[in-house]
Amino acid sequence: MTDPRLLVTASPHLKGPASTKTIMWHVVLSILPIWGTAIWWYGPSAFLVVVAATAGCLLPERLFGRRGALSDGSCVITGLLLGLTLPPGIALWMAFLGGFFSIAIGKLVFGGLGQNPFNPALLGRAFLQASFPVALTTWPKPGGDWWSLRGDNFALPLMSTNPADTVTEATPLGLMKFEQKGTEVSDLVLGLTGGSVGEAAAIVILVCGGYLALRNFLNWRIPASIFLTVALFSGLLHLLEPERYADPLFMLFSGGLMLGAIYMATDMVTSPVTNRGCWIFGAGIGFLTVVIRTWGGLPEGVMYSILLMNALVPFINRSTQPRVFGARRKAKGAA
Amino acid sequence: MLSLSLFRHGVHPPDHKTLTAALAVRRMPFPSRVVLPLSQHAGKPARCIVKAGDHVERGDKIAEADGYVSVPIHASAGGTVADVGLWPHPNGGYQPAIQIDVDPYSAQASRQRLIPEWDTLEGPALVAAVKDAGVVGLGGAAFPTHVKLVPPEGRTIETLVINGCECEPYLTTDHRTMVDFPERVHLGIRIMMQCLGVKKALVGIEENKPDAVERMKETAPSDLDVEIAALRVRYPQGAEKMLIKSLLDREVPSGGLPADVGVLVQNVASVATIAEVFETGLPLIERIVTITGNGIRKPANLIVPVGTLIGDLIEACGGMTDDAAEIVLGGPMMGAAIANLDAPVTKGTTGVVVLTKSEVRPRDTLPCIRCGHCLDSCPVFLNPQLLGSLAKSGEVQAMTENHLWDCMLCGCCSYVCPSNIPLSQMFTAAKADARRLEAGA
Helix, strand or coil: CECCCCCCCCCCCCCCCCCHHHHHHHHHHHHHHHHHHHHHHHCHHHHHHHHHHHHHHHHHHHHHCCCCHHHHCHHHHHHHHHHHHCCCCCCHHHHHHHHHHHHHCCCHHHCCCCCCCCCHHHHHHHHHHHHCCCHHHCCECCCCCCCCCCCCCCCCCCCCCCHHHCCECCCHHHHHHHHCCCCCHHHHHHCCCCCCHHHCCHHHHHHHHHHHHHCCCCCCHHHHHHHHHHHHHHHHHHHHCCCCCCCHHHHHHCCCHHHHHHHHCCCHHHCCCCHHHHHHHHHHHHHHHHHHHHHCCCCCCHHHHHHHHHHHHHHHHHHCCCCCCCCCCCCCCCC | CCCCCCCCCCECCCCCHHHCCCCCCEECCCCCEEEEECCCCCCCCCEECCCCCCEECCCCEEEECCCCCCCCEECCCCEEEEEEEEEECCCCCEEEEEEEEECCCCCCCCCCCCCCCHHHCCHHHHHHHHHHCCCECCCCCCCEHHHHCCCCCCCCCCEEEEEECCCCCCCCHHHHHHHHCHHHHHHHHHHHHHHHCCCEEEEEEECCCHHHHHHHHHCCCCCCEEEEEEECCCECCCCHHHHHHHHHCCCCCCCCCHHHHCEEEEEHHHHHHHHHHHHHCCCCCEEEEEEECCCECCCEEEEEECCEEHHHHHHHCCCECCCEEEEEECCCCCCEEECECCCECCCCCCEEEEEEHHHCCCCCCCCCCCCCHHHHHCCCCCCHHHHHHHHHCCCHHHHHHCCHHHCCCCCHHHHHCCCCCCHHHHHHHHHHHHHHHHHHC
8 A cells, every 4th residue: 555645755864954055145144244344444335346246146147047046145155255356446337247247157157056167256356357457456545434435436337437536555465566565464464454345354254264164164174275385385485585575474364365265265166076185276276376476467366376276176176086995095195 | 903993974963763762672463464575685585485375384484595695584473375476565666475364363472493502503504594594684785694604715704793883863773682682692693703713703882872882791791702892973884894994993995895804794683683593493583673753653663573564563653643754664864765555574674764744855956066075974985976977967887987886875975965966866876777787788
C-alpha cells in the first residue's frame, strides 16, 4: 500500500544551517557599518553614490536575470561594493552606469550567479576608470561641513562638471607615488585621509570582515595571505631602501587594500575553491599590488591585481586539487 | 596503539537521538504476515527452497545460499507459505520474496538448537556455521559475515575494530545493543577473534553514548585484549575508513580494503548477532530496529522479526502523526526514502525514521557559488564542486578520472551545500551511469 502523503527524496534527508541567501545577506549586513563610516566622513555624497551604484546593479538583474534573483542578495553586494570603491564626488549617473555594467556585462552575460569569472564590482570599476579617468581620480578631503556634497553628484551626462566647488586632495598613495610624501598610519586606520567612499577607516573593514570569517562566510585564508605577502614583500623593499619604498604598515592600511582583500578577493564565485588555492591566490594579489604600487604607472593596484588573479582561478583550482584519502603521495610531493 | 587522531573534515548534524536513546529494547508482537525477500544481503540472492502451501517453523531454512557471497534465509515466524513471488522491496522496486502467513495460534517458541555450540567448532566449521545461520553485517550494507571472517589471500588481520560509532543521526540500535546486551557484544568479539586469530580488538564508540562506553567497559572480559575507545563525535565516523583513521591513524588505500592495513571492521550489532545465533541456537531471524522521528507517535527500539512489513511496524509504534511526510529506512544521511508501506524489514534495516513536513529537505536550489564548503566537508578529500559541475554536463568519464569511485555517498557535501545542490544524489546517478558505460565498453 503506497501512502499518497509520503514523499520520496534522495539522501541526505538533513540539511545544514548554511544557505546561499544567508551568506549573501550577512555580507550585505556586514557592509552597512563600512558604508555608515563613509557617510560619517563624506556626508550625503557617500550615501548617494552607493545608492546609485546599487540601483544600477539591481536594474539589469531584475530585467535579464533569473526569476527571483534579486532575493539571493548577491547583486546588492556587488552594488554596495562598487559604490564603496568610487570617489564620493563622482556624478551619480556614472555610479549607476558602473553598476549596470557590473551586473549586465560582468555577471549576466556569463550566466548569472556563480558563473562570472571576474569580480563584477571590480569589473564595473575598471570600466568606469577606463571611461571617466578624471572623475575616478578626483578625491575630496574628508571632514568639512557634513551636509555639503563632495563634488558635483548631480551632474548630468555629457555636461561638464564643476570640480572647483569642493576641496580635493591627493590620496595617500598618490602622495607617496608622485610627491614621495608619507601619511600617518593612524590617520589611515581611522579614515582621516582622502580616498574612495569605502577606504574610510580600515579598522571598521577589519572588524566587519572578522565577523564574516568567524561565521565562515568568507575564507580567511585569502585576506591572511594577501596581508602576509604585502607585509613581507614591501617590508623587504623598505629594509633595502627606506627612503624610496613605503613601509609595510602604510602599504597595508592605505588605499583599497583592506576593502579589496576582505571583500573583493574573497568573493566566493571568483576565488579558488581549494584552501591551498586560496593561499596562492592571496599571495598573487599581494605580490601584484606591491609591484603595481611601487613600479606601475598607477598609484593603486589592488583592483587590477584581483582581476588578474581572478583570471588565474581555474588554473589555480586545477593545480591544487586535494589528495584523495588513501591515495599514494606522489614522489615529488606535489600531488 | 590507539592514536585517537580523529579523521579530518566531516560534518556535525544534530543527532536527534534523545527520542529513543533511553528506551530499552523490547520485543514487538508477531505480525500476521512476514515477507522475506530473497535478496536482503550484499551478493547473490538466496535460492528459494519452499513453495506455496508448505508449513514452516520459526527458524526453518526457506532459501539456500547461492554461491560464496550469499547467505541462506530462514523463516522468522512459524506459519504457512502463502506465495513466492514479486513483492515491494525496501530498495524501491519489486523483488522475489517468500510470503508467510504467520500461524496465529503458534507459541513461536524456540525449538531445539539449529546451530551448534560455538566452542565445539573450529576454523572453517565455525565460519560455515556463521554462514549457515544467515549472518550478515547489520550496519546497513548487509555484507555476508562469513566472507569477512576469511581474510583475503596475502593479507593478515592484526586488529579487529568494532564499530560502535552509530554516527547517523536518530539511530540508537547499536547504542541500545551495547547498553542492553554488552555481554553478547563481547562474546561476539571473542568468537570473531578466535576465527581470525587476532589478539587485539578495539571498540570505537562516539562519546555522545557515555552509558554504552561505561557498560562495555564494565563487562569487558579480562582474558582478552579488548580496548574501549570513546571518540569525539563527527559524521561519518562510522565509515570504515574514517573509523580506522580515527582509532589507528592509518589510511586505507584508495580503492582498497581495511585488510590492506591489517584491520577488519565489524559493526557492534553484527558482532552481537554472531553471539546471539550461537547462544540461542536460532539463525538470524530478528534484529533490533529503531523506529523514530517526530512523525512517529511512540518512538521505540524494538526486536523485530525480519520480514515484518514497515506498515505493521509503524502501527506497533502507535502509527504516524498527521504531519508525517517522509519515511526513511536507515539513517537520514544515507538512508533511502520509501513510499510503499508493504516493504518489509530486512536484515540490513537499522532504523525507520519518519520525518514531518517541516523537517523534509527543501527542494529549491540555487546555482553553485563555489564557496568550497563541500571540499572542506568531504572526508575522503574529493572535490565535490568539480564533480557536481561535471555531473551537470553529463561528463561521467571525467568524473571517474576525478575519483568518483572514492566517493562513499556519505552526503556531507549535500548537507553543507548552501545552494542546496543534491550533490550525493548526482553522484549516485553518475556511479550507475559509469557502471553502465563500463559494462558496455
